[in-house]
Amino acid sequence: MCEVEIGTRVYAKMCLHAARYPHCTVSGALVGRRGNGCVTLCDCVPINHLYLPLALSLEVALTQIDSWCAPQGLVIAGYYQANAGLKDNSPGCAAQRTASLISEYQEDAVLIMLDNEHLSLNPGVPPLTVLHQNSSKDWVPKEKTLVMWGHWEETQRITRQLLHAKAYQRLVDFDTHLDDIRADWTNQELNLEIARLSAAANGRT
Template identity: 35%
Template structure:
């Protein structure tokens, strides 16, 4: 790893990914992160997230179709792919899966600073009791050919852009907002379903 990087995730992107994982609690789910790299500040700003799949998440053809559409849409807004999100199928599974590593490796070819965010179910469960302001996910960065937890000492740090993001997340959870999340799986089954989730925060 070369130098410390701060990965700063915006509230809407953060909430969208957690709701995606909550909608499909018994499945592994994934998504991609979009934003900008402020090299002079050493900050990767994650301003948007797109939920991808909740079944057969390791299949390459649907992933490539999704990435092409996502890149085409968001490049007009000046955003590019900066990372990947993953939630494991089992609540007690805290390891980065081979699927997550492979997709992370793929993204690193285009953006070497790509990070992987892995949902921490224990942190998510404790949210309502602890009123924690830290993200309910763990950052991984690639070190050579291996993915490692990106704590400060390892050269990467994840923070919430809005400190109140977890409070907002709890509001969305209590109103069962996860039921409204649409991912690329849903869109491929029914193209009238909006993978941009434009109505989610209205």
Template identity: 45%
Template structure:
């Protein structure tokens, strides 16, 4: 597998998901345009759960609904992310490996991304992520030099600003949607907020 590029929207939503549930393990799916080739461009993510990550029926329901939505919006599931409840532990759990394996069956260049809770301070100068790729039926650490997050300083500033204003509560994961089905797990309101902050009018790209 070659380079992986992570968009501002995808990173910010993962960061906010972990920040919204700091004492929980959280997970979600990574998305890419369905027609995209070459490098894996992760343009968005769908926050899934913040409780009972290993509960198979809920995970399967979420995967099915996201898959249908992706087919309607010309996207595809290209990876999985997770943050563990223990911030000192950023290793993939059996649950993470199982779901990532399932995604890799449909997309051979799938990525598994673990959020490093110990490095989630707004002052940290590098993204708090650890990425794995599937090689020879095993998930192995990916070379950091092949992972790109363009405009990292701006992306970090946007994530911090949304936290400071309390707008991170706009984020709706699939768990929250199941509790109240009127809440939008595709997170259009939050997507618009991120786009607004990232617009050239605000000095960002």
């Protein structure tokens, strides 16, 4: 079974998406690389907050994301979602359907469900569940030993700094981009800020 490694940028941006729209269901695509029996999730692209993705809007978003990924040697490796309900972290039909669509093109795709009730500045353990498709095509939790965090303490610290700075106000998802095509759905400004915070945490300039 394939291992999954979750990078700082992915976790931070998922949390920022949920923080920007705390009363909405938010979702997006997980982006990563495959190699040596492992999928490394290195980025995510926020897609929705206004409604669960319709077939056409989702297809447009995934097509653009795929075109953006290819030159970088990246693939759409899964899907994430945070439900609107505080205590609801179950993968509904829409989330499973979208993740299944991605899995048709990308082996070992994952579905990440954020746990809203435990999203905080100091969560202790990662407040999310990573699911994969079993042989029956059902989405079930992945074994925890197959989910890796390279720098969980650093990831928490950087995410906490971003939330304190209200960086979520600058996050752009596809819904926002469709309202204003000048809005950057790749969130390069945030990516650079996360990279800067990561470099500072590791003593680099």
